[in-house]
Amino acid sequence: MNPLPTAILVRGSILHFLADPGAADDSSAWQYFEDGGLLVEDGLVLACGPWGSVLDGVPQHISDAARYFDYRGQLIVPGFVDTHTHYPQLRVMGSWGRKLLDWLEDYTFPAETALADEALAQRTASFFVERLLAHGTTTASVFATVHAHSVDAFFSAAARRNLRMLCGKVMMDRNCPPALRDTPASALDDGMALIERWHGQGRLGYSVTPRFAPTSSPEQLAVAGELWHSRPGLHLQSHLSENPQELAWVAELFPGRRDYLDVYEHYGLLGPRAIYGHGIHLSASERTRLAASGTAIAFCPGSNLFLGSGFCPQGELSASGVRLGLATDVGGCASLSMLQSMASAYEVSQAAGQVLSPWRAWYLATLGGAQALGLDAQIGSFQRGREADFVVLDPAATPELTWRLEGVEALGERLFALMMMGDERCVRATHILGERAFCRSEPQAVPAVR
Numbered sequence: 001m002n003p004l005p006t007a008i009l010v011r012g013s014i015l016h017f018l019a020d021p022g023a024a025d026d027s028s029a030w031q032y033f034e035d036g037g038l039l040v041e042d043g044l045v046l047a048c049g050p051w052g053s054v055l056d057g058v059p060q061h062i063s064d065a066a067r068y069f070d071y072r073g074q075l076i077v078p079g080f081v082d083t084h085t086h087y088p089q090l091r092v093m094g095s096w097g098r099k100l101l102d103w104l105e106d107y108t109f110p111a112e113t114a115l116a117d118e119a120l121a122q123r124t125a126s127f128f129v130e131r132l133l134a135h136g137t138t139t140a141s142v143f144a145t146v147h148a149h150s151v152d153a154f155f156s157a158a159a160r161r162n163l164r165m166l167c168g169k170v171m172m173d174r175n176c177p178p179a180l181r182d183t184p185a186s187a188l189d190d191g192m193a194l195i196e197r198w199h200g201q202g203r204l205g206y207s208v209t210p211r212f213a214p215t216s217s218p219e220q221l222a223v224a225g226e227l228w229h230s231r232p233g234l235h236l237q238s239h240l241s242e243n244p245q246e247l248a249w250v251a252e253l254f255p256g257r258r259d260y261l262d263v264y265e266h267y268g269l270l271g272p273r274a275i276y277g278h279g280i281h282l283s284a285s286e287r288t289r290l291a292a293s294g295t296a297i298a299f300c301p302g303s304n305l306f307l308g309s310g311f312c313p314q315g316e317l318s319a320s321g322v323r324l325g326l327a328t329d330v331g332g333c334a335s336l337s338m339l340q341s342m343a344s345a346y347e348v349s350q351a352a353g354q355v356l357s358p359w360r361a362w363y364l365a366t367l368g369g370a371q372a373l374g375l376d377a378q379i380g381s382f383q384r385g386r387e388a389d390f391v392v393l394d395p396a397a398t399p400e401l402t403w404r405l406e407g408v409e410a411l412g413e414r415l416f417a418l419m420m421m422g423d424e425r426c427v428r429a430t431h432i433l434g435e436r437a438f439c440r441s442e443p444q445a446v447p448a449v450r
Contacts, residue, residue, distance in 0.1 A: 006041050006042050007039070007040070007041045007058075007062050007063075007065060007066035007067070008038075008039075008040040008041070008066060008067050008068075008069065008388075008434040008435075009037060009038070009039055009040075009054070009055070009058070009063065009066045009067070009068050009069070010037065010038040010040065010068075010069045010071065010076065010390075010431075010434075011035070011036070011037050011051050011068070011069070011070050011071060011072055012036060012070075012071030012072055012073075012074045012075070012076040012392065013032070013033065013034050013035070013036060013072075013073075013074065013075050013076065014031075014032070014033045014036030014037070014038065014048060014075075014076045014077075014382065015030060015031070015032045015075060015076070015077050015362070015411075015415075016030065016031055016048070016077060016078050016366070016367070016381045016382040016383075017029055017030045017362070017363045017366060017367040017368075017380075017381060018030065018031065018367075018381060018383070019367075020318075020360070020363055020367075020368065020371075021357070021359045021360055021363055022318075022360070023315070023318070023319075023355065023360075025357050025359045025360070025412075029359070029363070030359065030363070031048070031382075032411055033048075033049060033050050033051070035050060035051045035052075035072070036048070036049065036050060036051055036054075036076070037049065037050065037051040037052075037053075037054030037055060038054070038076070038382060038388065038390070039054055039057075039058060040388040040433075040434035043387060043388055043433030043434055043435075044385055044386065044387060044388060044433075045382050045383065045384055045385065045386050045387075045388050046384060047384065048382035048383070048384075069429075069431075069436070071392050071428070071429070073396075074392045074393060074394055074395075074428055075392070075393040075395060075418070076390055076391070076392050076393075077362065077366055077390065077391055077393065078138075078366045078367065078370075078379065078380055078381055078382060078386075078389065078390055078391075079136065079137065079138025079139060079366075079379070079389035079390055079391050079430065079431075079432075080135070080136050080137040080138065080139075080338035080365050080366065080369075080391060081137070081138070081139045081140070081325060081326075081365065081366060081368075081369025081370050081372075081373065081375075081379070081380060082132070082137050082139070082140040082141070082326075082327055082328050082336075082338060082341075082369070083140075083141050083275055083296070083298040083299075083325030083326065083327040083369045083372050083373060084141055084143075084237065084275065084277040084298035084300055084325075084327035084328075084329050085140050085141070085142055085143070085327060085328050085329060085330045085336075086108075086142070086143040086329070086330060086331060086332075087124060087125060087128040087142050087143070087144065087154055087330075088111050088112045088114075088115050088121075088124060088143075088144065088145050088150065089107070089108060089111050089112075089330055089331030089332075090124060090127065090128055090131075090330065090331060091111050091114070091124075091331075092107040092108065092110075092111045092331045093330055093331040093333075093334050093335075094331075094334040095107050095331070097306075097307060099243060099245065099307060099308060099309070100242055100243040100245070100246060100307050100309055100332075101243070101245055101246065101249075103307055103332065107331070108331075109176060109177050109180060111331075112145040112146070112170070112180055113177060113179045113180055115145045115147060115150050116147055116179065118149045118153070121145075121147065121149055121150045121153040122153045122156070122157070124153070125150075125153040125154040125156070125157040126153075126157045128154070128157070129154075129157040129158055129160075129161055129163065130438075131336055132336060133161070133430045133432075133437050133438040134424055134427060134430070134438055135336045135337050135338065135424045135427060136338065136339075136391035136393070136424070136427040136430050137336065137338055138163065138164070138379070138389040138390075138391070138430065138432060139163070139164045139165060139166075139369070139370070139373070139375065139379055139389070140165060140166070141166045141167075141207060141235070141237050141275060141298070141327075141373055142154060142165060142166060142167040142168075142207075143167075143168070143170055143209055143211075143237065144167055144168065144169055144170060144209070145169070145170055145180070146169065146170045146171070146172055146180045146181070146182050147169070148169055148190045148193070148194060150169070151167055151168065151169045151194050151198070152194075152197070152198075154167045155167060155198045155201075155204050158203075158204060159201070159202055159204060161432060161437060162202065162203060162432055162433060163203060163432060164203035164204075164205075164375065164378060164379055164387065164389065165203070165204055165205070166204075166205045166206070166207045166235050166237070166373065167198075167204075167206070167207060168191075168194075168206055168207035168208055168209030168235075168237065169187075169190055169191060169194055169209060170209050170210075170211050171187040171191075171208075171209060171210040171211065171216055171220055171223070171224060172210075172211050172215040172216060173187070173215075173216060173217050173219075173220045174214075174215060174216070174217050175214050175215050176211075176215050183220075184217065184219045184220040184222070184223045185223075187220055187223055187224075187227075188223045188226065188227060191206075191208060191223075191227045192227070192230070194206060195227070195230070195231060195234065199231065199233070199234065200233070203378075203387075205233070205234075205235055205375075206234055206235065207234070207235040207236060207237045208224050208227045208228040208234060208235070208236045208237075209236075209237050209238065210224045210238050210269075211238065211239065212238055212239035212240070212246070213238075213250050213253065213254065213260070213263045213264065214246065214249050214250060214253055218254075218267075221263070221264075221266075221267040221269065222267050224236070224267065224269060225267045225268035225269055228268070228269065228274075229268065233273075234273070235273045235274070235275075235373065235374065236269060236271075236273065236274040236275070237274070237275050237276070237277070238264070238269070238276055238277070239276060239277045239278060240260060240261065240264070240276035240277065240278060240279050240282075240297070241260050241261075241276075241278060241279055241280055241281045241282050241286070242277070242278035242280055242281075242304075242307075242309050242310075243280075243281075243307070243309045243310070244281060244310075247260055247281055250263060259283060259285070259286055260282075260286070261282070261286040261289060261290065264276075265289065265293075270289070270290070270293040270294075270295045271293050271294055271295060272294040272295075272374055273373070273374040274293075274294075274295045274296070275295070275296040275297070275298050275325065275372055275373060276295065276296070276297055276298065277297075277298045277300055277327065277329060278297070278298070278300055278303075278304070278309065278312065278329075279297035279298075279299075279312060279317060279322075280304060280309055280310040280311070280312045280313075281310060282313075282317075284320070287316065287317060287320035287322055288320060290317075290320070290322045291320050291321035291322045291323075292321075294323070295322075295323075296322070296323035296324065296325060296371075296372035296373070297312075297317055297322055297323070297324055297325075297372075298324075298325055298326075298327040298329075298372065299312050299314050299317075299324050299325065299326050299327060299345060299364065300312070300327045300328070300329035300332070300333065300341075301326075301341060301344035301345040301347070301348040302328060302329065302332075302333030302334070302335065302340065302341050302344040303327075303328070303329035303332030303333040304344075304348060305344055305347070305348065306332055306333055306334060307332055311348045311349075311351045311352035312348060312352070313352055313354060314345070314348075314349060314352075314354060314356065315349065315352075315354035315355065315356075316354070323368075323371055323372045324364060324368060324372060325364060325368050325369035325370075325371070325372030325373065326338060326341050326342065326345060326361075326364040326365045326368065326369055327341065327369075328341050335423070336424075337422075337423050337424050338365045339418070339419055339422040339423055339424075339426060340422075340423055341365070342361040342362070342364075342365055342419035342420075343419055343420045343421075345361055345364070346361060346419070346420065357412070358412050358413075358415040358416040358419060359412065359415070361415075361419055362415055362419070366380055366381070367380035367381050368380075387433055388431065388433055388434040389431065389432055389433065390430075390431050391427060391429070391430050391431075392427070392428045392429040392430070392431070393418065393422070393426045393427060393428065394425075394426050394427075394428045394440075395414065395417075395418055395426070397422070397425045397426040397428075398421070398425060398426075400421060401417065401418070401421050401422065401426070404417050404421060405417055405418075425440075427440060428440050428441065
Protein backbone atom coordinates (compact mmCIF):
# COMPACT_ATOMS: atom_id res chain seq x y z
CA MET A 1 0.00 0.00 0.00
CA ASN A 2 1.39 3.42 -0.95
CA PRO A 3 2.11 5.76 1.98
CA LEU A 4 0.19 9.02 2.22
CA PRO A 5 1.89 12.00 0.60
CA THR A 6 3.97 13.94 3.10
CA ALA A 7 2.90 17.35 1.73
CA ILE A 8 -0.39 18.83 2.95
CA LEU A 9 -2.05 22.03 1.78
CA VAL A 10 -4.69 23.65 3.98
CA ARG A 11 -7.00 26.49 2.91
CA GLY A 12 -9.08 28.70 5.17
CA SER A 13 -9.06 31.95 7.13
CA ILE A 14 -5.80 31.85 9.08
CA LEU A 15 -4.84 33.76 12.23
CA HIS A 16 -1.66 33.38 14.23
CA PHE A 17 0.46 35.52 16.53
CA LEU A 18 4.12 36.44 16.23
CA ALA A 19 4.37 38.24 19.59
CA ASP A 20 2.33 39.53 22.51
CA PRO A 21 0.02 42.28 21.18
CA GLY A 22 0.16 43.91 24.62
CA ALA A 23 -2.27 46.38 26.10
CA ALA A 24 -2.15 48.50 22.93
CA ASP A 25 -3.19 45.63 20.60
CA ASP A 26 -0.12 46.06 18.41
CA SER A 27 -1.28 44.89 14.98
CA SER A 28 2.26 43.81 14.02
CA ALA A 29 1.93 41.04 16.62
CA TRP A 30 -0.42 38.93 14.47
CA GLN A 31 -1.04 37.90 10.90
CA TYR A 32 -4.46 37.25 9.40
CA PHE A 33 -5.20 35.90 5.94
CA GLU A 34 -8.88 35.88 4.99
CA ASP A 35 -8.18 33.41 2.19
CA GLY A 36 -5.08 31.81 3.62
CA GLY A 37 -2.99 28.74 3.05
CA LEU A 38 -0.66 26.48 4.98
CA LEU A 39 1.91 24.22 3.42
CA VAL A 40 2.89 21.36 5.72
CA GLU A 41 5.53 18.74 5.05
CA ASP A 42 6.70 16.01 7.41
CA GLY A 43 4.53 17.58 10.11
CA LEU A 44 6.16 21.03 9.95
CA VAL A 45 4.91 24.34 8.60
CA LEU A 46 6.83 25.30 5.47
CA ALA A 47 4.71 28.27 4.42
CA CYS A 48 1.83 30.39 5.70
CA GLY A 49 0.23 33.29 3.86
CA PRO A 50 -2.38 34.20 1.29
CA TRP A 51 -3.62 31.08 -0.50
CA GLY A 52 -2.46 32.19 -3.91
CA SER A 53 1.02 33.08 -2.69
CA VAL A 54 1.44 29.80 -0.82
CA LEU A 55 0.24 27.78 -3.78
CA ASP A 56 2.44 29.71 -6.25
CA GLY A 57 5.46 28.90 -4.11
CA VAL A 58 4.85 25.14 -4.24
CA PRO A 59 6.53 23.23 -7.07
CA GLN A 60 4.01 21.67 -9.42
CA HIS A 61 5.03 18.10 -8.63
CA ILE A 62 4.52 18.69 -4.90
CA SER A 63 1.14 20.41 -5.26
CA ASP A 64 -0.04 17.70 -7.62
CA ALA A 65 0.80 15.01 -5.07
CA ALA A 66 -0.25 16.91 -1.93
CA ARG A 67 -3.33 16.21 0.13
CA TYR A 68 -5.72 19.14 0.49
CA PHE A 69 -7.99 20.24 3.28
CA ASP A 70 -10.50 22.86 2.22
CA TYR A 71 -11.72 24.83 5.23
CA ARG A 72 -12.91 27.96 3.47
CA GLY A 73 -15.33 29.88 5.68
CA GLN A 74 -13.65 28.48 8.81
CA LEU A 75 -11.04 30.05 11.12
CA ILE A 76 -7.73 28.21 11.45
CA VAL A 77 -5.53 28.99 14.46
CA PRO A 78 -2.62 27.18 16.12
CA GLY A 79 -3.80 24.48 18.50
CA PHE A 80 -4.89 25.74 21.89
CA VAL A 81 -2.36 25.43 24.73
CA ASP A 82 -3.77 24.68 28.19
CA THR A 83 -1.04 25.65 30.63
CA HIS A 84 -2.50 24.06 33.77
CA THR A 85 -4.94 21.15 34.09
CA HIS A 86 -5.49 17.97 36.14
CA TYR A 87 -6.54 14.90 34.17
CA PRO A 88 -7.52 12.81 37.26
CA GLN A 89 -10.16 15.42 38.13
CA LEU A 90 -12.41 14.76 35.14
CA ARG A 91 -14.72 12.74 37.41
CA VAL A 92 -15.34 15.72 39.69
CA MET A 93 -15.82 18.51 37.15
CA GLY A 94 -18.85 20.56 38.07
CA SER A 95 -19.09 19.23 41.62
CA TRP A 96 -20.59 21.55 44.20
CA GLY A 97 -17.90 23.04 46.41
CA ARG A 98 -16.97 25.83 48.75
CA LYS A 99 -13.38 27.06 48.61
CA LEU A 100 -10.05 25.67 47.48
CA LEU A 101 -8.99 23.70 50.57
CA ASP A 102 -12.47 22.18 50.99
CA TRP A 103 -12.44 21.25 47.29
CA LEU A 104 -9.16 19.40 47.76
CA GLU A 105 -10.48 17.39 50.68
CA ASP A 106 -13.96 16.67 49.33
CA TYR A 107 -13.25 16.04 45.64
CA THR A 108 -9.65 16.22 44.47
CA PHE A 109 -8.09 13.78 46.89
CA PRO A 110 -10.81 11.09 46.51
CA ALA A 111 -10.64 11.38 42.70
CA GLU A 112 -6.87 11.01 42.72
CA THR A 113 -6.98 8.13 45.21
CA ALA A 114 -9.21 6.23 42.78
CA LEU A 115 -6.44 6.28 40.19
CA ALA A 116 -4.46 3.83 42.29
CA ASP A 117 -6.35 1.47 39.97
CA GLU A 118 -4.09 1.31 36.90
CA ALA A 119 -6.93 0.33 34.58
CA LEU A 120 -8.94 3.37 35.69
CA ALA A 121 -5.91 5.61 35.20
CA GLN A 122 -5.54 4.31 31.64
CA ARG A 123 -9.23 4.80 30.85
CA THR A 124 -9.22 8.30 32.33
CA ALA A 125 -6.07 9.35 30.48
CA SER A 126 -7.36 8.05 27.16
CA PHE A 127 -10.70 9.82 27.58
CA PHE A 128 -8.98 13.04 28.66
CA VAL A 129 -6.71 13.08 25.59
CA GLU A 130 -9.60 12.43 23.22
CA ARG A 131 -11.65 15.20 24.78
CA LEU A 132 -8.75 17.66 24.59
CA LEU A 133 -8.62 17.07 20.85
CA ALA A 134 -12.39 17.52 20.58
CA HIS A 135 -11.99 20.92 22.26
CA GLY A 136 -9.10 21.95 20.00
CA THR A 137 -6.40 21.67 22.66
CA THR A 138 -3.22 20.18 21.25
CA THR A 139 -0.77 20.82 24.10
CA ALA A 140 -1.29 20.92 27.86
CA SER A 141 0.69 21.03 31.09
CA VAL A 142 -0.94 18.19 33.00
CA PHE A 143 -0.92 17.06 36.63
CA ALA A 144 -1.18 13.30 37.15
CA THR A 145 -1.44 11.80 40.67
CA VAL A 146 1.10 10.61 43.22
CA HIS A 147 1.04 7.19 41.51
CA ALA A 148 3.85 6.77 38.97
CA HIS A 149 1.60 4.65 36.77
CA SER A 150 -0.76 7.62 36.35
CA VAL A 151 2.03 9.39 34.45
CA ASP A 152 2.67 6.26 32.38
CA ALA A 153 -1.04 6.15 31.54
CA PHE A 154 -1.15 9.76 30.41
CA PHE A 155 2.05 9.69 28.39
CA SER A 156 1.02 6.43 26.74
CA ALA A 157 -2.28 7.97 25.66
CA ALA A 158 -0.55 11.13 24.41
CA ALA A 159 2.11 9.14 22.55
CA ARG A 160 -0.54 7.15 20.69
CA ARG A 161 -1.80 10.45 19.29
CA ASN A 162 1.71 11.87 18.73
CA LEU A 163 0.91 14.89 20.92
CA ARG A 164 3.26 17.47 22.40
CA MET A 165 2.39 17.19 26.08
CA LEU A 166 3.89 17.88 29.50
CA CYS A 167 3.02 15.83 32.58
CA GLY A 168 4.44 14.86 35.95
CA LYS A 169 3.86 12.76 39.05
CA VAL A 170 2.38 14.79 41.90
CA MET A 171 4.69 15.01 44.93
CA MET A 172 2.99 15.12 48.36
CA ASP A 173 4.48 13.91 51.63
CA ARG A 174 2.27 15.71 54.16
CA ASN A 175 -1.15 17.30 54.72
CA CYS A 176 -2.89 14.82 52.44
CA PRO A 177 -4.56 11.40 52.84
CA PRO A 178 -2.13 8.54 53.59
CA ALA A 179 -3.11 6.81 50.33
CA LEU A 180 -1.75 9.79 48.39
CA ARG A 181 1.40 10.33 50.41
CA ASP A 182 4.90 9.64 49.12
CA THR A 183 8.26 10.50 50.66
CA PRO A 184 11.18 12.64 49.54
CA ALA A 185 13.09 9.45 48.68
CA SER A 186 10.26 7.77 46.77
CA ALA A 187 9.47 11.02 44.93
CA LEU A 188 13.09 11.23 43.83
CA ASP A 189 13.23 7.59 42.74
CA ASP A 190 9.89 7.73 40.92
CA GLY A 191 10.76 11.04 39.29
CA MET A 192 14.14 9.84 38.04
CA ALA A 193 12.60 6.68 36.59
CA LEU A 194 9.77 8.59 34.88
CA ILE A 195 12.17 11.14 33.44
CA GLU A 196 14.31 8.35 32.02
CA ARG A 197 11.25 6.58 30.64
CA TRP A 198 9.40 9.53 29.09
CA HIS A 199 11.23 12.84 28.89
CA GLY A 200 12.12 13.63 25.30
CA GLN A 201 10.40 10.55 23.96
CA GLY A 202 8.64 11.72 20.82
CA ARG A 203 6.93 14.99 21.68
CA LEU A 204 6.67 14.38 25.43
CA GLY A 205 8.27 16.37 28.23
CA TYR A 206 8.44 15.70 31.95
CA SER A 207 7.32 18.28 34.51
CA VAL A 208 8.53 18.03 38.10
CA THR A 209 5.26 18.47 40.01
CA PRO A 210 5.11 19.31 43.72
CA ARG A 211 1.38 19.91 44.21
CA PHE A 212 1.90 23.06 46.22
CA ALA A 213 4.00 24.13 49.18
CA PRO A 214 1.58 23.00 51.94
CA THR A 215 1.63 19.36 50.82
CA SER A 216 5.41 19.05 50.54
CA SER A 217 7.88 19.15 53.40
CA PRO A 218 11.01 21.28 53.11
CA GLU A 219 12.92 18.06 52.40
CA GLN A 220 10.62 17.18 49.51
CA LEU A 221 10.79 20.68 48.03
CA ALA A 222 14.56 20.32 48.07
CA VAL A 223 14.14 17.03 46.18
CA ALA A 224 11.92 18.81 43.65
CA GLY A 225 14.72 21.27 43.00
CA GLU A 226 17.23 18.44 42.67
CA LEU A 227 14.99 16.64 40.19
CA TRP A 228 14.32 19.74 38.11
CA HIS A 229 17.99 20.54 37.73
CA SER A 230 19.03 16.93 37.15
CA ARG A 231 18.65 17.10 33.37
CA PRO A 232 18.47 19.91 30.80
CA GLY A 233 15.10 20.78 29.38
CA LEU A 234 12.89 19.52 32.21
CA HIS A 235 9.80 21.51 33.17
CA LEU A 236 8.26 22.32 36.55
CA GLN A 237 4.67 23.03 37.57
CA SER A 238 2.89 23.78 40.83
CA HIS A 239 0.41 26.19 42.41
CA LEU A 240 0.96 29.65 43.84
CA SER A 241 -1.17 32.20 45.67
CA GLU A 242 -4.63 31.00 44.74
CA ASN A 243 -6.61 31.54 47.93
CA PRO A 244 -6.19 33.79 51.02
CA GLN A 245 -6.61 30.82 53.38
CA GLU A 246 -3.86 29.03 51.48
CA LEU A 247 -1.51 32.03 51.89
CA ALA A 248 -2.08 32.07 55.65
CA TRP A 249 -1.39 28.31 55.80
CA VAL A 250 1.87 28.69 53.89
CA ALA A 251 2.98 31.42 56.29
CA GLU A 252 2.36 29.06 59.23
CA LEU A 253 4.17 26.12 57.61
CA PHE A 254 7.18 28.13 56.44
CA PRO A 255 7.68 30.85 59.07
CA GLY A 256 11.22 31.59 57.92
CA ARG A 257 10.21 32.64 54.42
CA ARG A 258 9.25 36.24 53.63
CA ASP A 259 6.30 35.35 51.35
CA TYR A 260 4.73 32.47 49.44
CA LEU A 261 6.99 32.86 46.39
CA ASP A 262 10.08 32.81 48.59
CA VAL A 263 9.25 29.23 49.60
CA TYR A 264 9.75 28.08 46.03
CA GLU A 265 12.60 30.52 45.47
CA HIS A 266 14.49 29.11 48.44
CA TYR A 267 14.46 25.61 46.97
CA GLY A 268 15.53 26.65 43.47
CA LEU A 269 12.09 26.24 41.92
CA LEU A 270 11.95 29.44 39.84
CA GLY A 271 13.17 29.94 36.31
CA PRO A 272 12.39 29.39 32.63
CA ARG A 273 10.17 26.34 31.99
CA ALA A 274 8.62 26.71 35.47
CA ILE A 275 4.93 27.63 35.60
CA TYR A 276 2.65 28.16 38.59
CA GLY A 277 -1.12 28.01 38.50
CA HIS A 278 -3.16 31.06 39.55
CA GLY A 279 -0.93 33.83 40.98
CA ILE A 280 -3.96 35.79 42.18
CA HIS A 281 -2.80 37.31 45.46
CA LEU A 282 0.79 38.34 44.69
CA SER A 283 2.64 41.35 46.03
CA ALA A 284 4.50 43.76 43.74
CA SER A 285 7.75 42.22 44.96
CA GLU A 286 6.60 38.72 44.02
CA ARG A 287 5.54 39.86 40.56
CA THR A 288 8.92 41.51 40.03
CA ARG A 289 10.82 38.41 41.14
CA LEU A 290 8.71 36.12 38.95
CA ALA A 291 9.48 38.28 35.92
CA ALA A 292 13.20 38.52 36.70
CA SER A 293 13.49 34.75 37.04
CA GLY A 294 11.55 33.97 33.85
CA THR A 295 8.90 32.03 35.78
CA ALA A 296 5.42 31.96 34.22
CA ILE A 297 1.90 32.09 35.64
CA ALA A 298 -1.01 30.01 34.34
CA PHE A 299 -4.09 32.25 34.27
CA CYS A 300 -7.01 30.01 35.35
CA PRO A 301 -10.07 32.28 35.21
CA GLY A 302 -12.79 29.62 35.08
CA SER A 303 -11.44 27.94 38.19
CA ASN A 304 -10.98 31.28 39.95
CA LEU A 305 -14.66 32.01 39.39
CA PHE A 306 -15.89 28.52 40.25
CA LEU A 307 -13.99 28.29 43.55
CA GLY A 308 -14.36 31.97 44.42
CA SER A 309 -10.61 32.34 44.78
CA GLY A 310 -10.36 35.90 43.48
CA PHE A 311 -9.68 37.74 40.25
CA CYS A 312 -6.25 37.23 38.73
CA PRO A 313 -4.74 40.65 37.92
CA GLN A 314 -3.52 39.60 34.48
CA GLY A 315 -2.90 43.22 33.48
CA GLU A 316 -0.65 43.87 36.46
CA LEU A 317 1.22 40.61 35.93
CA SER A 318 1.85 41.43 32.29
CA ALA A 319 2.87 45.00 33.09
CA SER A 320 5.41 43.54 35.53
CA GLY A 321 6.86 41.40 32.74
CA VAL A 322 5.51 38.07 33.97
CA ARG A 323 4.84 35.52 31.23
CA LEU A 324 1.21 34.39 31.17
CA GLY A 325 -0.58 31.48 29.57
CA LEU A 326 -4.27 30.65 29.68
CA ALA A 327 -5.51 27.51 31.44
CA THR A 328 -8.67 25.59 32.31
CA ASP A 329 -7.52 24.10 35.65
CA VAL A 330 -9.97 21.23 35.19
CA GLY A 331 -11.60 20.06 37.45
CA GLY A 332 -11.66 23.37 39.34
CA CYS A 333 -13.25 24.59 36.12
CA ALA A 334 -16.20 22.71 34.65
CA SER A 335 -15.04 22.75 31.02
CA LEU A 336 -12.05 21.73 28.91
CA SER A 337 -12.91 24.46 26.41
CA MET A 338 -10.25 27.11 25.90
CA LEU A 339 -12.88 29.22 24.15
CA GLN A 340 -14.84 29.26 27.40
CA SER A 341 -11.62 29.99 29.29
CA MET A 342 -11.13 33.06 27.09
CA ALA A 343 -14.65 34.17 27.95
CA SER A 344 -13.96 33.70 31.67
CA ALA A 345 -10.67 35.57 31.29
CA TYR A 346 -12.54 38.56 29.90
CA GLU A 347 -15.10 38.43 32.72
CA VAL A 348 -12.44 38.10 35.44
CA SER A 349 -10.56 41.03 33.95
CA GLN A 350 -13.70 43.13 33.85
CA ALA A 351 -14.36 42.36 37.52
CA ALA A 352 -10.76 43.26 38.38
CA GLY A 353 -11.03 46.55 36.51
CA GLN A 354 -8.52 45.47 33.86
CA VAL A 355 -8.72 45.34 30.09
CA LEU A 356 -8.46 42.11 28.10
CA SER A 357 -8.98 42.55 24.38
CA PRO A 358 -9.89 39.67 22.06
CA TRP A 359 -6.45 39.96 20.48
CA ARG A 360 -4.66 39.33 23.76
CA ALA A 361 -7.08 36.58 24.79
CA TRP A 362 -6.42 34.62 21.57
CA TYR A 363 -2.69 35.23 21.99
CA LEU A 364 -2.78 33.84 25.55
CA ALA A 365 -4.60 30.71 24.36
CA THR A 366 -2.03 29.99 21.62
CA LEU A 367 1.44 31.54 21.36
CA GLY A 368 1.28 33.00 24.88
CA GLY A 369 0.72 29.55 26.35
CA ALA A 370 3.55 28.10 24.28
CA GLN A 371 5.89 30.86 25.48
CA ALA A 372 4.83 30.37 29.10
CA LEU A 373 5.73 26.67 28.83
CA GLY A 374 8.98 27.32 26.98
CA LEU A 375 7.67 25.52 23.88
CA ASP A 376 7.33 28.42 21.43
CA ALA A 377 10.23 27.16 19.32
CA GLN A 378 8.05 24.12 18.54
CA ILE A 379 4.40 25.25 18.69
CA GLY A 380 2.09 28.23 19.08
CA SER A 381 2.38 29.87 15.67
CA PHE A 382 2.57 29.09 11.96
CA GLN A 383 6.09 30.39 11.51
CA ARG A 384 8.25 28.26 9.25
CA GLY A 385 9.58 25.16 10.97
CA ARG A 386 6.94 25.07 13.70
CA GLU A 387 5.01 21.86 14.28
CA ALA A 388 1.72 21.94 12.38
CA ASP A 389 -0.76 21.53 15.23
CA PHE A 390 -3.88 23.56 14.53
CA VAL A 391 -7.60 23.81 15.18
CA VAL A 392 -10.33 24.65 12.69
CA LEU A 393 -13.19 26.69 14.14
CA ASP A 394 -16.66 27.12 12.66
CA PRO A 395 -18.03 30.62 13.38
CA ALA A 396 -21.49 29.42 12.37
CA ALA A 397 -21.56 26.38 14.65
CA THR A 398 -24.63 27.56 16.53
CA PRO A 399 -27.68 29.54 15.40
CA GLU A 400 -26.84 32.22 17.97
CA LEU A 401 -23.33 32.71 16.60
CA THR A 402 -24.62 32.76 13.03
CA TRP A 403 -27.15 35.42 13.97
CA ARG A 404 -24.64 37.44 15.99
CA LEU A 405 -22.03 37.51 13.23
CA GLU A 406 -24.33 38.20 10.31
CA GLY A 407 -22.97 41.27 8.57
CA VAL A 408 -20.06 41.71 11.01
CA GLU A 409 -16.87 42.50 9.09
CA ALA A 410 -14.36 43.62 11.77
CA LEU A 411 -12.09 40.71 12.69
CA GLY A 412 -11.69 41.81 16.30
CA GLU A 413 -15.45 41.82 16.79
CA ARG A 414 -15.75 38.39 15.18
CA LEU A 415 -13.02 36.99 17.44
CA PHE A 416 -14.66 38.47 20.50
CA ALA A 417 -18.06 36.99 19.67
CA LEU A 418 -16.50 33.59 18.97
CA MET A 419 -14.65 33.51 22.30
CA MET A 420 -17.64 34.76 24.31
CA MET A 421 -20.29 32.56 22.68
CA GLY A 422 -18.27 29.62 21.41
CA ASP A 423 -17.52 26.20 22.86
CA GLU A 424 -16.46 22.77 21.60
CA ARG A 425 -19.31 22.77 19.08
CA CYS A 426 -17.25 25.32 17.16
CA VAL A 427 -14.34 22.89 16.79
CA ARG A 428 -14.76 21.44 13.33
CA ALA A 429 -11.37 19.70 13.22
CA THR A 430 -8.10 19.37 15.10
CA HIS A 431 -4.87 18.56 13.27
CA ILE A 432 -1.70 17.15 14.79
CA LEU A 433 1.50 17.57 12.75
CA GLY A 434 -0.75 18.34 9.82
CA GLU A 435 -2.79 15.14 10.12
CA ARG A 436 -6.45 15.31 11.10
CA ALA A 437 -6.80 13.87 14.59
CA PHE A 438 -10.38 14.95 15.27
CA CYS A 439 -13.17 15.88 12.88
CA ARG A 440 -16.72 16.85 13.73
CA SER A 441 -17.69 16.48 10.09
CA GLU A 442 -15.65 15.49 7.07
CA PRO A 443 -14.15 18.48 5.27
CA GLN A 444 -14.44 18.59 1.51
CA ALA A 445 -11.19 17.53 -0.19
CA VAL A 446 -10.76 19.31 -3.48
CA PRO A 447 -7.94 19.89 -5.95
CA ALA A 448 -5.90 23.03 -5.51
CA VAL A 449 -7.14 26.11 -7.32
CA ARG A 450 -4.27 28.06 -8.79
